[in-house]
Structure formats: structure tokens, C-alpha cells
Amino acid sequence: MDNATNVCPVCHQAVSAEYYFCPNCGNNLKEKPKAISALIQIGLYALAIFLPPLGLWPGIKYVIKKSPQAKRVGLITIVLTLISTVLTVWLIFSLFNDYLNQMNGALYGL
Numbered sequence: 001m002d003n004a005t006n007v008c009p010v011c012h013q014a015v016s017a018e019y020y021f022c023p024n025c026g027n028n029l030k031e032k033p034k035a036i037s038a039l040i041q042i043g044l045y046a047l048a049i050f051l052p053p054l055g056l057w058p059g060i061k062y063v064i065k066k067s068p069q070a071k072r073v074g075l076i077t078i079v080l081t082l083i084s085t086v087l088t089v090w091l092i093f094s095l096f097n098d099y100l101n102q103m104n105g106a107l108y109g110l
């Protein structure tokens, strides 16, 4: 067997060697899907929290993967990115409001 294609042992369809599950019958083709290390997960979540827009793309890349763990990691990354984006926007607006209030205070408060 070559590296590019395997044959599903259940339904004997040719499948890509990258697949964890047979697209034809759903059989698990690899005993252990490559686990995402804790370090990579922490890195992704940190990226999502601290640099919100940058977490979105790797999150989507993980969500479309076959492995359930990758999907979960991708979903968590996207959710964290969205929460962080909302918080960042809210923080900027709130700081901007404070600034405007101070300006108003300085202009009209005396």
C-alpha cells in the first residue's frame, strides 16, 4: 500500500491516508487519531483570548477536521475568539465613552 491512499477494511473503498474515518461507511480508519497536544491547545486558546481576530482562522481549520477532538478544540477556540472580540470592542467603547465624558466635563463642566 502506498502513502497516498488506503483501502477501508470494512467496505473496501479507496480512502485518503489522511482520513481518520471512512467517508463511505464511517469506519474508524486509525486506531488513534493524532491527538492535539495540551501545549498546542493552550497556545490556540491564548491566541483566541489575547489576539481575538487571529484565533478565528485556526479555529475554523480545526473545526473542519475529521477528528472529534480537533472539532472540539476548534469550536472552543472560535467561541473564545468571539467572546474576546466582544469584550475587546466593549472595552474600547467604554474607554472611548469615558474619554468623551471627560472631554465634555473639561469643556462644559467649569
Ligand SMILES: [Zn+2]
Pocket: 008, 009, 010, 011, 012, 013, 022, 023, 024, 025, 026, 027
Ligand atoms: Zn468504509
